[in-house]
Amino acid sequence: MLKINNISKSFENRKVLKDVTIEVKSETKVIIGLNGSGKSTLLKIVAGIIRADEGRVIIGERDVTLLPPEDRKIGYVPQHTALFNHLTIKENITYSFKNRRGSKETMEKTIDMLGLKEYLNCKPYELSGGYKSRVSMARALVSAPQVMLLDEPLSDIDAATKEKLLPEFHFVFKNIDIPVLYVTHDVHEAEAIGDTFAVMIDGKLIDIDSASRAFDFIKNKL
Numbered sequence: 001m002l003k004i005n006n007i008s009k010s011f012e013n014r015k016v017l018k019d020v021t022i023e024v025k026s027e028t029k030v031i032i033g034l035n036g037s038g039k040s041t042l043l044k045i046v047a048g049i050i051r052a053d054e055g056r057v058i059i060g061e062r063d064v065t066l067l068p069p070e071d072r073k074i075g076y077v078p079q080h081t082a083l084f085n086h087l088t089i090k091e092n093i094t095y096s097f098k099n100r101r102g103s104k105e106t107m108e109k110t111i112d113m114l115g116l117k118e119y120l121n122c123k124p125y126e127l128s129g130g131y132k133s134r135v136s137m138a139r140a141l142v143s144a145p146q147v148m149l150l151d152e153p154l155s156d157i158d159a160a161t162k163e164k165l166l167p168e169f170h171f172v173f174k175n176i177d178i179p180v181l182y183v184t185h186d187v188h189e190a191e192a193i194g195d196t197f198a199v200m201i202d203g204k205l206i207d208i209d210s211a212s213r214a215f216d217f218i219k220n221k222l
């Protein structure tokens, strides 16, 4: 279980997260929101990249609020993630594996689930955008995280490739059976990947019962 309790954050005296509280069980919770509503800031706080002004982040029984990113056991796929072009796909994936936990078995399972076996000796520039997304996902998964965070991981991907990837990612999330927090502004993507949904409006997070209600909610609040 991931618990985000009463998180607030200001930048230059402007409050961008306002008392955000959310619980994510072993499920994929999608946060839908407009540009600038605070989604990436929330993920970065959970990942430990930036510090909240107030509030706590709890993973299972561990309060990780003050821990550095590498001690949180979190897999994080940032927006516009970059791969190392001079390294092979295998080296890109094992790069984080070498520095963290995770077993050879987890690595092989991840590579298998994401259909990357035959590309291990390629360089990133030889792969399509869709396959690069699979590699970014694999890189986050090989260290056997207790929570996965994904910040618009398919924002650079064309619609047809997205159609193909979403069910595959859905399968991966079901298989790893940990809390997954997935950020997007695309309602169709949210529906395809999510078990539960929340909408971020101007720094406030509200649980909603279906992705299709997100924009009604946003319009009513604007």
Ligand SMILES: Nc1ncnc2c1ncn2[C@@H]1O[C@H](COP(=O)(O)OP(=O)(O)OP(=O)(O)O)[C@@H](O)[C@H]1O
Binding pocket: 011, 012, 016, 033, 034, 035, 036, 037, 038, 039, 040, 041, 042, 185
């Ligand atoms: N380091 C920073 N310094 C100052 N302001 C920031 C910083 N990071 C984010 N902001 C501001 O905080 C607000 C929320 O940004 P955030 O990136 O979290 O939104 P978002 O919902 O992820 O949007 P997008 O979909 O465009 O990525 C924005 O107004 C942004 O300009």
